[in-house]
Amino acid sequence: MTHSTPLAAALELLAPAKNADFGMAAIDHGADAVYIGGPSFGARAAAGNTVADIERLARHAHTYHAQVFVALNTILRDDELEPARQLAWDCYHAGADALIVQDMGLLEMDLPPIELHASTQTDNRHLNKVRFLEQVGFSQIVLARELSLKQIRAIAAETSATLEFFVHGALCVAFSGQCHISHAHTGRSANRGECSQACRLPYSLSDTDGHLITQNQHLLSMKDNDQSANLAALAEAGIRSFKIEGRYKDLGYVKNVTAHYRQQLDRIIDADPRYCAAAQGRCTYTFTPRPEKTFNRGTTDYFVNERHHGIEAFETPKFSGEAIGRVLKVDAARRNFTVEAFEPIHNGDGLTWYTPKGELAGLRVNRAEGQTLFAAEDLPADLVPGTALFRNHDQAFVRALERP
Template sequence: MKKTPIELLAPARDAATGRAAILHGADAVYIGADRFGARAAAGNSMQDIEELCRFAHLYHARVYLALNTLLGDHELEAVRSLVEESWNAGVDAIIFQDMALLQMDLPPIALHASTQMHNVEPDHIAFLESAGVSRVVLARELDLRDIGRIGRQTGVELEVFVHGALCVSYSGRCWMSLALGGRSANRGVCGQPCRLPWRLVDERGGEICRDRHLLSLKDLDRSGSLPALLDAGVTSFKIEGRLKDMAYVKNITAFYRQKLDRALEARDDLCPASHGRCAYTFMPDPAKTFHRGGTEYGLSGDRQPIWNMDTPKALGERVAVLEGMEGGLLILREKADVAPGDGLCFLDRKGRLQGLKANRCEGKKIWPSPGALTGLASVDVAGSSLYRNHDVRFRKLLDKEKSSTRKLPVAVRFKEDRDGFLLEMKDLASGCTARAYALLERVSASNPDAAVAGIRRQLEKLGDTPFVAEDIRVDTDSWLIRASELNGLRRKITADLMALRVKAFHRSFRRTPSDGFKAMKYPHGELDASFNVLNRMAGTFYEKHGAKVLSMGYENGGLHGGDCVMITLHCLRYALGACPRHHGSGSYENWRMEGKERVFTLVFDCVACRMRILLA
């Protein structure tokens, strides 16, 4: 039975992080070029991307280029050229947002529709499939029933986010950063106003709260639902974080590799999408790298607390409860495993985040860094949970260059014929076989068993290569063979086998559009600014499929009072216990969210359980 490959997809800020992700278990990585990616601060040269592709393809892992920004007319030719460069460099797919790419004359590279394309409705996804899109990155807001329904109605590959920071808005439908400072998220320069503190007032102007991070969400963590997502038809599990550091990528990738492998072991019809087995020098734990607290974000269809309005920063793992302060020291209610150098934090009684470094730890006492607790009294800290957001011992393990190994199993055979000796190495995952023949001096061994054991020892020395010998056969008479000669043969054959594996890797190709696609209608007949049309080529594409562009995207036409800058599942009425539908209290009138420079009107769609944020 042919098995369906299942992919763990990790972020790569740069080529070094991409290599680390692969060595820690990623089946694929996504990376940005030096332009046109949704993370402008995470760009890379094409030379670095090409080197990453060669490394990834050795393990039959893949590299995707994030080209998921909206494009101006003057940029289209540069984008087409970049896609061609990417194809020549070995990139396996382009993650795109702008429909102009479906109009371009591109090389046969696979296209993945970014979550910023608002991939929510089955008919929209079916349209993209008919256009030749190989994969659709689903909106984070979809629950298991939605995902299953899309999986049953389309044949396109489905990718979902399973871990990392959450956009509070439906992806691709957020213009708050553009409204506040002219920094467009759709152009890769989001200012993250959703993490800022705001003042909230009701319809009469009464203050509900102030200086709270009203739109700040917890981080996504769907590690407990991987089997259910597999059942729903998901084939790619994506970790967010192209701006995250290498320690985060190592830890989270290893954690999900172990989780996903256990889920795949229970299925006869599924297998990992790449080759190799990983071994780690640390115990993966998501709480020990950047972590705002976890949420499945409505995956089960139920409403759960998804927000963290106290702070947009990472609290980390809870390690103790504070009893109070004594002589400038923190006193714990119970002894905690805290080490000097650990970064600690807690929320004081006013809800303010207090951070410190542990200089010394002894029993239930912690000596903080000088000046860290200035102005605080014992009553301010008593009863607060103490969190560790920097584990110095864990970080040292992650900072090691070889915090993981990824090995490809091989079978090795050494045999002789009338003239010389043949060394053969077969890769058990791909079936590739490399052979090396040598005319070696034959010297009879006085101890045949020891001679054979010596040959085996030399042949199994594969430590610096990606291979590990699972089976070694030595079929010779009792000859003494110099270790240097065996080592030379082994080095040659491993280099040849690596080259064969890369050559045997099958790249993905763009799907051919369906026969009736030219006459296919786009599901929406009229497109307003929320459809993000910024260039004539994208407009022409829509018009060819029966849709009329009523207005260009906000990046071209600007925002005006009353324009909707965000739609979100995060409802402040619900979060604050004032939802008429769920709590039986409060009214259906609008609220206002006030910042230093802008005021936004909050409109509550209680039928759909969503909140709309309008520029006031």
Template sequence: MQLSKLELLAPARNKEIGIAAIDCGADSLYIAGPAFGAREAAGNSMHDIERLAAYGQKYGAKVFMVINTILYDKEIKEAERLARQAYEAGCAALIIQDLGLLKAEMPPVPLFASTQTNIRTVEQAKMLEDLGFSRLILARELSLEQIREIRANTSVELESFIHGALCVSYSGQCYMSERLTGRSANRGACAQACRSKYDLTDSKGKLLVRDKTLLSLKDLNLGEYIPQLAEAGISSFKIEGRLKNISYIKNVVRHYRSLLDSFIASDSRYTAASYGKLYGGFTPRPESTFNRGYTNLFINGRRGEWNSGDAAKSIGEFVGTVKSSVIDKRGGKTNIRYAAVMRVENGDGICFIGKGGEILGSRANVTEPGLIIINDKIELEQGVKIYRNFNHNFEKEMEKNMPKRVLGVTLDLMYDGEDITLEAVCEDGTSASVLANGPFDEAKNPEAAERSLRTQLEKSTDIYLFKVNSLGGGELPFMPISAINDLRRRVAAELDIIRENPHETKSLKLASAAEHAERSVMSGVVPEKLRGIFNGKKITYLGNVSNKLSEQLYLDLGAESADKAFEIDPPIEAELMRCKYCIKFELGMCPKEGYSKPVAEPLFLVNGQRKFRLAFDCKNCEMVIFG
């Protein structure tokens, strides 16, 4: 039976963070090149990406480069150039948003459809598969039932986010940042308008909610749903966070590696997508790293409390409540006595939620049981909750106590009475052998000689953990410990040479390209069965058509016409967001949940002088924001 590979896919802001993610168990990475990434502050040189791909190769860990923004006509050639460089650097795939690239001159590398392509329906998924995508990155808002339906109607790989920040709008369909600031989310420059504070008013101007982060969602955490997601057809489990720091990535990746390994160990149908096991190192604590509180969103097909409340920024883990606080006016310090749930240590970052919902933060300068002294003047009432958003000791632990990722290697030693041959087979299938020329002295104590061979051969060398499978060939000779260690190190070096052989790498790349060519629409020719699927429909700005290639693709698919992208020709009033999240549900005003009091609609979100109309598509259980 062929095992299904399950991939833990981690974000990498840069090469150093990518290496840390691999060291903590990531099977694959996604990273931006110099341009066209959906996080414009997370670009990298192609040289760094090549070095990262080479590092990942040691463990069979892949690197995917993102070109996941919409592109203007003048940028297509540059995108083609970066795509070719990514292929030559050893990237295993490209993650793209702009469908115009399907008609561009791209290298023979698999293309993954970004979550920015808004994959929420079977129809969208089937179209993208037929266009040649090798993997679909599904919308975060899907339920297990919806994922199963897409799996039943497609054959490509399916990827799902399992952890990290949530956009309130369907990905690729948010234009609020562009409207407010001229910074486009579809161009990697989102201003995060969903994390801002708003008033909520009704059609008569009555204030319903004042100055709250009404659009800010908690962070996603689907750790407990890994078995169900795998059963539903997900093969890649993605962590969000290409702007996150190295400690966040270490902690979260190590946590999900442990969860995935536990599941794989319990179900013989699955295996990891890369090689190597982790030994030792820090114990992950996802609650101690950046989060706005956690939600499983719509994965079980039910709504919950998705809003992050006052925590549009991370407040961290709850550690206790204030019993009293005294400000030392001479020294500018505040002495806080608290009822502790967890002990706060010197150097920890702590925060409190103020009366107006603002987050007040400080650093614990001196701590004793039940006492925190900070170097700031902050007035705190009794009962105020204290949170720790920076755990000083845990950060040091992650820095100094990293796990070691090693590859399992089996050894067979043969002695023919003259020479010794040591054969090694790595868990990735690579084999190597070395010869030790005799003659060797006869062992006066054969049992001790065999024990010495096993003990020394089964030590680790670099990234290899050796296990003796057999010691054959009759009575074993005596070998000095130094000679046995040299034999083990030589076979490790031989494995390195074979596994890093550029000819092998090239062959794998060519094989991947050949496989991809079977599915690809690289020629720019739309498959016959897709022609006319839009049946004369007009593609609005929601199609994100920002160049001639994407426009022609839609025309080839049967569209009558295609409007220009919002970033090029914004409508006077437009649908700025469509969301599974609903403010009326969050506020207990949902008619489906039994709320029957009259509401003067439409409702409005107000931020300063800007006013946004809300509409509620109750049939599809969606909220729409216009402006």
């Protein structure tokens, strides 16, 4: 009697593709699959990629046994159903491997024989929802960002669908698919791909008696998601697709963050025979991935290890950068200042600091001579000795990312 060895579970790294070129770069930097918006009906209305773009990306992806998922994940009006159906067929013929869907009306239509993935916009927090989606034909389901390991484990035990989870990028203050702030304020619906980012605006808060509690704080702004330390636990809980947010992010973000998670997942796969990579090949890099050097609002692992404090980014929704040092002396007349820096500062670096009012300010270094830095314009009055400095643009790191 012989016993067969269980097949290894494929762990998929899923990266964002703003366009075909970004998608190809993501694959070249280790993504097993990429997701991209088409010419319409995607949750990023400004994506604007053509079917020809999707075809070009699919050809590149399939060379490495990687996959392309097309986001067709807005709520549709009745007059959009037929154009959406036609787009689904166009994407299928272009080589797309799956459609990411929110509107269940599409299931009643004549769709091509292509995998369907349930978008995060379908708000997949509960087992009953996941079971329903699996029963109606979804092969892969994006679980809600708000779930804990315990909740993920309970869902995974009761479904055979592939479970996907966001491991990096922006966090919404509301459950995905359930936020109506943008539509209420501006008429632009997040469920139609037109979120106005109202949660990143400053607000003032008063109590029931009208007394001001806080003023001009970003009270709905969340830190960014970073599950780097939880990947093995997520795989153990049943996650099989590890998704990076960021279809509007720049190319440096895509390269850097994708490479980082590729290395992290490869360590898990190499150490545990229960897992394998979803695509073929191994990547080598001309840089050391450092996700903290590309856009983030500070990071949190959110609710994966249960709920805790420190998930908010009230001070600013912008990228303040890494702590780099402090100001020692300012020579406003010569537009230079001297710093005590932890690392070398280069021409072109972007530096930031918080003003006495708590606002984020910054400048670009025009010339660096050791610890003395020169600006091209007059120095802001709030840049004074003792000011803590951060670097949100590291020119040397950017150049490393740009090397072929």
